[in-house]
Amino acid sequence: MSTATVTLEMPAVSFERVKPAPRAIGGTHVEHRPDSESRDWINALRDSGERREEAVARLHALLLHAARFEVSRRRAALPHLRGDDFEDVAMQSADDALVAVLAKLDSYRGESKFTTWAYKFALLEAAVKLRRRAWQGREIPLEPEVWPLFEARGSSPESGAEHSELFRAIQRGISHELTPHQREVLVATTLNDVPIDVLAERLDTTRGALYKTLHDARQKLRAHLAGQGLGLDEDGKEEG
């Protein structure tokens, strides 16, 4: 069984975030209770002996179903892998998800079906493993080697004068306003389409930490544009 279970740890620093909504109606806190099927799952998994063993086996089958589903969805994007490779990824993902689910059983709040809650662990494990396989052996472009393409966007006739100005301002912002690390993360994940888990693995950090860096870089860029009277509205359209 692999020990490389995927985690989404956040850095121990705060940044602009919203707290999940309190579960309240008319000011009254609403306690969520699992449905009967979910309670059966939890009780069996917390039991001992044969009942627990049987529940763990059923849980593994459930997780394997989800992992195979994810593998099937992504199969076309990985033409260099063989059928056995896909089944190995699915099985390893189910194994790792089983470890994660059993370790986090106390964090299940009963706000969704237990099976939905468990599925997400297997889907995450499979997705991360397959993204990493897709980038295995590939160099990760951290520098803005796409500048020529980017500049073409900024100067193409169909972009229009205002769009061109916006692109040039963004390019200046990326070059001069961001820290080297912010620039690397922004360029890799948004211009070079490197998956954030793949970048996290290469930089020996976490997805959560990198997303915070990306978030901060975007905020700096928005502030830079706003300072020049440029920006986007809520739909991502240029404000005119």
Added chain:
Amino acid sequence: MERDDKLLRALLGPEGPELSCEQCFQELDRYVELEVAGRDAATAIPGMRAHLEGCPACREDHASLRSLLDSSSR
């Protein structure tokens, strides 16, 4: 122009506050079940939709769980 707008959205991210990746994962199952039930998931979990717009990996995780639940209910 559409391609330019997509690139701009990726570079500048969503407007307003958003959940973190960790919070997104914690809320993902509830969010998707609300969606499948036809409820207003975005209002029930503020910041979730903005994060899904800004984070391609979490967006893929959301699409996968939604698709799995949809296929299970058929």
